Amino acid sequence: MKDSYDVIVIGAGPGGSTTAKTAAEKGLSVLLIEKRQEIGDPIRCAEGVSKLWLHKHIEPDHRWISADVKGSRIFSPNGTVIEMSEEISGGEVGYVLERKIFDRALAYESAKAGADVFVKTRATDLIIEDGFVRGAKIMHMGIEREIRAKIVIGADGVESKVGRWAGIDTSLKPKDIETCAQYLVSGTGIDQNFCNFYTGNEVAPSGYIWIFPKGNDMANVGIGILGSRSGEKHAVDYLNDFLEKNYPDANILEIDVGGVPVCGSIERTTKNGLMLVGDAARQSDPITGGGIINAMEAGKIAGEVAYNAISKNDVSVEALQEYEDRWRSTIGIDIDNSLIAKDIFVKFTDKEFDSLAHSLKGVNFTSMSLLDLLYALFKANKKLLWDMRVLFKNIVKYELDFER
Numbered sequence: 047m048k049d050s051y052d053v054i055v056i057g058a059g060p061g062g063s064t065t066a067k068t069a070a071e072k073g074l075s076v077l078l079i080e081k082r083q084e085i086g087d088p089i090r091c092a093e094g095v096s097k098l099w100l101h102k103h104i105e106p107d108h109r110w111i112s113a114d115v116k117g118s119r120i121f122s123p124n125g126t127v128i129e130m131s132e133e134i135s136g137g138e139v140g141y142v143l144e145r146k147i148f149d150r151a152l153a154y155e156s157a158k159a160g161a162d163v164f165v166k167t168r169a170t171d172l173i174i175e176d177g178f179v180r181g182a183k184i185m186h187m188g189i190e191r192e193i194r195a196k197i198v199i200g201a202d203g204v205e206s207k208v209g210r211w212a213g214i215d216t217s218l219k220p221k222d223i224e225t226c227a228q229y230l231v232s233g234t235g236i237d238q239n240f241c242n243f244y245t246g247n248e249v250a251p252s253g254y255i256w257i258f259p260k261g262n263d264m265a266n267v268g269i270g271i272l273g274s275r276s277g278e279k280h281a282v283d284y285l286n287d288f289l290e291k292n293y294p295d296a297n298i299l300e301i302d303v304g305g306v307p308v309c310g311s312i313e314r315t316t317k318n319g320l321m322l323v324g325d326a327a328r329q330s331d332p333i334t335g336g337g338i339i340n341a342m343e344a345g346k347i348a349g350e351v352a353y354n355a356i357s358k359n360d361v362s363v364e365a366l367q368e369y370e371d372r373w374r375s376t377i378g379i380d381i382d383n384s385l386i387a388k389d390i391f392v393k394f395t396d397k398e399f400d401s402l403a404h405s406l407k408g409v410n411f412t413s414m415s416l417l418d419l420l421y422a423l424f425k426a427n428k429k430l431l432w433d434m435r436v437l438f439k440n441i442v443k444y445e446l447d448f449e450r
């Protein structure tokens with residue numbers, strides 16, 4: 047490990063590795079550090095991802111694809127089913143990954159591009175001088191070091207401290223976080239062709255239960271509920287009830303717990319000499335909790351902006367505004383729309399869920415755009431049209447802009 051780099055990336059998840067790869071490919075000297083001793087392990091993820099978006103970043107490899115699904119099914123509280131093809135199911139349906147291998151493959155890609163990668167290396171603080179982040183203090187295999195850099199990227203996930211060290215407010219209230227629990231199960235006979243989602247306040251208050259196939263009669267069965275709805279009964283209790291009722295003979299091969307930020311865009315993700323990426327920047331989708339693709343998209347932008355700023359010898363917050371502008375005008379639009387939808391859905395009664403599902407039953411989702419889908423939904427459900435008028439307006443504007 048050298049004493050100074052152009053860029054230090056803290057955290058080797060999908061966001062950090064994509065940033066490191068992009069910056070290294072541009073010719074910058076890059077250090078990627080990961081506090082765990084094994085990249086990608088333990089997982090805290092249902093591992094679902096859209097094929098289309100993933101292909102933008104990396105060639106698919108059978109070693110990290112557990113299942114290739116046809117689409118998704120959403121179950122309303124009374125059992126009404128909405129079935130959607132993979133193309134319109136959203137960012138978390140397509141492949142179900144093996145993240146222990148996937149995350150390592152992404153880190154390998156960054157190393158191949160020229161980044162120095164170190165595991166068991168934890169950032170403990172930032173070096174801040176004259177109002178600029180100038181590097182990071184790290185603990186590498188039990189030894190403290192100070193490594194200098196022109197730009198530091200905080201890609202340290204949901205528990206991020208980097209933003210806070212730099213003075214960015216990344217705090218999450220209980221209503222801003224989904225608390226999750228998940229089992230990897232086997233011996234259930236679960237359909238390997240679809241990702242299934244179960245909604246309803248009895249099953250998962252202000253959240254949902256998911257079943258994502260993992261191949262070979264295995265599946266990730268998990269739950270996310272809003273932190274503010276976690277009282278005497280915790281996420282894992284709801285999950286145990288669901289499993290007991292539906293798959294009493296399931297073998298549990300792995301237990302994962304974690305949190306997902308669902309607060310929507312935060313005010314600022316840059317400071318002089320610093321950018322935040324992925325869950326550290328709270329860029330996960332507020333309604334689905336999915337964050338892999340957004341972290342990779344933001345990482346790519348951050349790597350490019352780091353190169354532009356360093357080339358101009360200006361790493362001020364003004365120069366890094368390019369990062370803010372680019373992620374907010376792409377993934378940021380989806381995040382904002384999802385936040386509006388989330389704020390409506392978390393207040394839904396089970397009756398409203400059922401009525402919504404009933405409105406959509408029989409709609410042909412295979413050939414519809416999102417706009418067609420919303421139109422069909424709203425035609426059948428006028429109250430929802432009124433509740434979601436801002437979202438509808440945003441999406442129409444977005445699609446029209448996109449066509450132009």
Ligand SMILES: Cc1cc2nc3c(=O)[nH]c(=O)nc-3n(C[C@H](O)[C@H](O)[C@H](O)COP(=O)(O)OP(=O)(O)OC[C@H]3O[C@@H](n4cnc5c(N)ncnc54)[C@H](O)[C@@H]3O)c2cc1C
Binds near residue numbers: 080091093305324338
């Ligand atoms: C139960 C659950 C299910 C989910 N399911 C899905 C899903 O199906 N699809 C989807 O798209 N998203 C899902 N997500 C969200 C997804 O896992 C995250 O959005 C995604 O991993 C974000 O990537 P990231 O690179 O920003 O952060 P992470 O993947 O969290 O990576 C951050 C890394 O930083 C490291 N780190 C932290 N602090 C330090 C430090 N001080 N020094 C060095 N390293 C540090 C961590 O060890 C970690 O490896 C789920 C989340 C949970 C909890």
